[in-house]
Amino acid sequence: MTETGEKTRLRYDEGCLGAHALNVIGDRWALLVVRELMFAPRRFQAIRSGLPGITAGVLTQRLRHLIAEGVVLQLPDLGAYALTASGRGLMPVLQAMCRWGAQHPGHDPRRFISPTALMISMTAMIDPGAARGQIAVAGFRSGNDGFIQRLGSDGILRVETAYEIEAPFVLEGDGNALARAVYGPAPIAALAADGVISLTGDAVAAQDFVGLFDLRR
Structure with missing residues (x-):
């Protein structure tokens, strides 16, 4: 199957439920398109900005x-695309892939990370033992994207x-800089002082919050 000009898709001719799922979301980029729509509707170019290797x-x-x-459904009035309930149901799949990928050798965090990808990875990689019983609110901004994370007890x-x-x-920066702040060893205050990220608000609360995430877990 070619990346462009394809008229038919390569389908798995099996009754396996996993094969059926791959017939729906197994094409290259398909699941990552879902990822970029997971938290909010997006216009075509906004989706593409989160997938820099994809062609129009x-x-x-x-x-x-x-x-x-x-x-996915199209929202003509907004000129945007959004997930259906079926699409939103792929969140646990993306989270499981994050956890599996963190254990598989070869991950290179210097490659592009979209802000939405980081938000999903954080829902997957939070330490449940350390987080349970805590209540916290955190803000993240990357370009035009703003996110609020709420940790429940x-x-x-x-x-x-x-x-x-x-x-x-609120921590602000591109996806890679924010990932460095969340998962890296350097203190939040040091990254802010070096201009890697921007920090507004309570630096101690920010440091305590990012301490709940560990890629080595």
Whole structure:
């Protein structure tokens, strides 16, 4: 199957449920398109900005396929795309892939990380033992994207998009810089002093919060 000009998709002719799932979301880029839509509707170019290796033609094909399969829907009034309930149901799949990928050798965090990808990875990589019983609110901003993370006493981290961020602290930077702040060894204050990220609000609360995440877990 070629990346462009394809008229038919390569399908798995099996009754296996896993094969059926791959027929829906197994094409290259398809699951990452879902990833970029996980928290909010996005316009075509906003989706593409989170997938710098994809061409406009391939993204168009993937969106058409996901719409036909009932995973994505088009919002003509907004000029945007959004996930259906079926699409949102892929969140545990993305989280499981994050946890599996963290254990598999060869991950290179210097490669591009979209802000949405980071938010999903944080929901997967939070230490449930350390997080359980705590309540926290954290803000993140990357370009035009704003996110609020809410940690409940159940140890589950929930993410929502927000234009105005009200939180004890806000970390700002591109996806890779924010990932370095969350998962790296350098203190938040040092990264802010070096201009790697921007920090507003309570630096101690920010440091305590990022201490809940560990890629080596």
